[in-house]
Amino acid sequence: MPTTTPHDTTAYEVSDDPARLDVALIHHWLSTDAYWALGRPLATQQRAIAASHNFGAYLTASGRQVGYARVITDHATFAWLCDVYIDPAHRGRGLGGRLVDAVNAYLDPYELRRTMLATHDAHEVYRRAGFRELTRPDHLMQRGPH
Template sequence: MSDTIVIPGEYEISSDPARLDPARIHLWLSTDAYWALGRSREQQDRAIAGSLNFGVYDRASGELVAYARVVTDHATFAYLCDVYVDRAVRGKGLGTALAGAVRDRLAPLGLRRVLLATDYAHGVYEKAGFAPITDPEKWMALKPQ
């Protein structure tokens, strides 16, 4: 399975961890992503190391312009998180392309459930096949200490 997907336009998506720019990812998430504000670089680096990561790259410059990571056991469950598109390239469909690439990469695994959480980007994820949970009363989360 190739780790690079060419998408229409000037971008490509890769799951090759060697191509990531951890400093840029940390800057984006710790300063501009409501769910990760203030996250330390050490914590972000651990999250990257323990996840399946996806980057969207400008084909001309090689620059990372968007990022997502997936926490998964590769057998039954996955959680899509830390999806971020650089403000300079928003509105080009990269978030939808990224969510679709994640969906397609996970499909052969036969996972029972792939989840994500978002405050305002429902439309982006719906285009990639995500839908609200129909039975949210079954789900619980451990309260932070």
């Protein structure tokens, strides 16, 4: 583990280069430790990555991936932020916020009407990035799970 201050911006970098993604590691993290994706099959994760714009957080010194986020969007009106995950050994250093900021910076030029996400336990991270609770949650519906 690097010796850094809690929000050391030089120890980590964020990139949306798909060639840098460690798909096996992402799958391991999500399918074994992320409450929303427990048991997700590798083939499903591969399809999700292929159909999304992906972001990784990496140790600057080694290039090893320590975080992940993806966004699904039509680039015109709507986006869904999902699968935000930070390796437990690197939590508490602002990486989740940096990933979300990178997603927001990527989406901002499109002037989307809405970007949404779902979270059980990271409301403060997302509030700092400009997300708010729904004013009319009764307007949302879902189909599934299947």
